Amino acid sequence: MIEQITYLLFLRRLDDLHTLEENKANRLKRPMERRIFPEGADTRGRAFDSLRWSRFKNESPSEMFVILGEHVFPFLRTLGSDDSTYAHHMKDARFTIPTPALLAKVVDLLDAVPMEDRDTKGDLYEYMLGKIASAGQNGQFRTPRHIIQLMVEMTAPTPTDTICDPASGTCGFLVAAGEYLREQHASLFHDAKLNKHFNHAMFHGYDFDNTMLRIGSMNMMLHGVDNPAITYRDSLGQEHGAEEGRYSLVLANPPFAGSLDYENVAKDLLQTVKTKKTELLFLALFLRLLKPGGRAAVIVPDGVLFGSSKAHKELRRMLVEDQKLDGIVSLPGGVFKPYAGVSTAILFFTKTNSGGTDQVWFYDMQADGYSLDDKRQPLLVESKLGLQPARDVRNQLSKEEHFKNNLPDVLARWAQREGKERKHGRTEQSFCVPKADIAANGYDLSINRYKEVVHAAVAHRAPSEILAELSKLEDEIARGMKVLEGMLSKEV
Numbered sequence: 001m002i003e004q005i006t007y008l009l010f011l012r013r014l015d016d017l018h019t020l021e022e023n024k025a026n027r028l029k030r031p032m033e034r035r036i037f038p039e040g041a042d043t044r045g046r047a048f049d050s051l052r053w054s055r056f057k058n059e060s061p062s063e064m065f066v067i068l069g070e071h072v073f074p075f076l077r078t079l080g081s082d083d084s085t086y087a088h089h090m091k092d093a094r095f096t097i098p099t100p101a102l103l104a105k106v107v108d109l110l111d112a113v114p115m116e117d118r119d120t121k122g123d124l125y126e127y128m129l130g131k132i133a134s135a136g137q138n139g140q141f142r143t144p145r146h147i148i149q150l151m152v153e154m155t156a157p158t159p160t161d162t163i164c165d166p167a168s169g170t171c172g173f174l175v176a177a178g179e180y181l182r183e184q185h186a187s188l189f190h191d192a193k194l195n196k197h198f199n200h201a202m203f204h205g206y207d208f209d210n211t212m213l214r215i216g217s218m219n220m221m222l223h224g225v226d227n228p229a230i231t232y233r234d235s236l237g238q239e240h241g242a243e244e245g246r247y248s249l250v251l252a253n254p255p256f257a258g259s260l261d262y263e264n265v266a267k268d269l270l271q272t273v274k275t276k277k278t279e280l281l282f283l284a285l286f287l288r289l290l291k292p293g294g295r296a297a298v299i300v301p302d303g304v305l306f307g308s309s310k311a312h313k314e315l316r317r318m319l320v321e322d323q324k325l326d327g328i329v330s331l332p333g334g335v336f337k338p339y340a341g342v343s344t345a346i347l348f349f350t351k352t353n354s355g356g357t358d359q360v361w362f363y364d365m366q367a368d369g370y371s372l373d374d375k376r377q378p379l380l381v382e383s384k385l386g387l388q389p390a391r392d393v394r395n396q397l398s399k400e401e402h403f404k405n406n407l408p409d410v411l412a413r414w415a416q417r418e419g420k421e422r423k424h425g426r427t428e429q430s431f432c433v434p435k436a437d438i439a440a441n442g443y444d445l446s447i448n449r450y451k452e453v454v455h456a457a458v459a460h461r462a463p464s465e466i467l468a469e470l471s472k473l474e475d476e477i478a479r480g481m482k483v484l485e486g487m488l489s490k491e492v
Contacts, residue, residue, distance in 0.1 A: 015053035061100035146386040159188040166235035168205025171216035173251035203228035254282035275311035324356035334372025369405035
């Protein structure tokens with residue numbers, strides 16, 4: 001059903017764009033430069049103008065059902081010649097809403113959404129995406145929105161970045177990066193060059209699930225990005241070569257498992273790390289995609305941090321010795337429930353090709369604001385969740401609240417990783433580890449390898465004191481036994 005809603009939202013957006021072009025032409029008193037809905041009629045004789053949202057929404061349910069199934073969707077499939085990413089992903093559109101009554105209800109609900117409000121329509125779509133309640137067949141599952149926002153804030157995208165998610169799914173990372181730029185760099189939209197870059201060249205997403213491509217493209221459009229590059233591609237396949245060194249920021253949560261066509265895996269990735277594990281191949285890919293100076297924030301299963309295979313060790317050595325490994329955030333075990341219970345961490349690194357790792361910053365996240373069971377219920381009021389306490393002093397967390405939501409603390413400590421964080425002992429929630437220590441431990445990057453646990457001191461009593469107490473207890477037991485024997489003899 002979500003795919004059908006995607007198509008309907010797209011149709012409404014097309015009508016809005018067509019109306020804008022009409023108003024512009026009327027205002028300037030000249031012909032329309034771009035007609036989305038052509039003049040004339042389709043092959044069945046229905047006027048293209050009647051296929052617009054503003055027209056068919058007023059028809060009866062039965063008539064609307066016919067218009068969409070027999071006219072609108074065939075028209076959608078002809079839009080593939082348009083150079084927009086949305087049109088490209090609509091070429092396989094099929095109408096599958098089962099009844100006129102259900103169609104009318106959905107159209108009425110979507111018509112009530114204020115589409116001129118980017119936040120409202122974006123939130124609506126995010127809500128629908130939240131209804132995707134199971135992992136995909138290729139090992140993908142939705143990354144919680146607050147974890148995405150944390151990663152984006154920690155990497156701080158800039159107006160000149162070129163951002164890529166090679167396992168884009170619903171494009172959550174790209175959407176969050178766009179929203180961050182709107183909030184932190186609003187002036188970029190007043191610069192023609194930067195505005196064009198934002199809408200046409202900044203955002204790149206790859207996936208090999210056509211449904212995800214359609215959903216992701218619509219997600220980007222509803223969040224105000226005109227023409228992102230959301231492309232069908234097996235990221236681990238041979239065709240990534242043209243993308244090498246193209247991006248300044250990679251944000252991703254790649255599949256940890258699932259199908260892998262080993263024969264089709266790019267040879268240069270296998271030369272970097274000979275393995276069949278997708279999480280290792282994706283890390284090798286990220287290094288290929290980044291330009292020198294480019295940075296990455298990516299989620300990996302804990303096994304990447306301490307796996308003992310040759311491929312695991314070599315990849316970690318490369319990150320530490322050949323690149324600049326900036327930090328590792330260990331995530332709570334239930335972050336991806338109910339989809340998966342795998343333990344994970346976020347890796348932050350910068351591509352240098354010349355080393356640069358000095359100290360690696362570690363953070364042991366214990367809580368993300370939600371219960372760590374399958375229900376994932378919020379543990380705090382909404383204003384105290386996510387990164388909001390970091391943005392608004394009125395919502396700052398108490399010590400007790402911090403134990404339920406570590407995210408603001410992660411962000412604050414990350415900013416100090418080259419300052420006072422280096423003075424922290426390894427018993428604290430965050431600390432830095434020198435590169436030499438990591439190398440000495442075989443490039444093991446698991447936080448438990450370096451974290452020190454303080455055990456509460458136990459007061460040991462003197463042996464003579466313990467023996468005296470045991471003797472006293474023994475005497476009391478003996479007296480009790482004599483009393484019991486006397487009572488029994490009287491009964492006899």
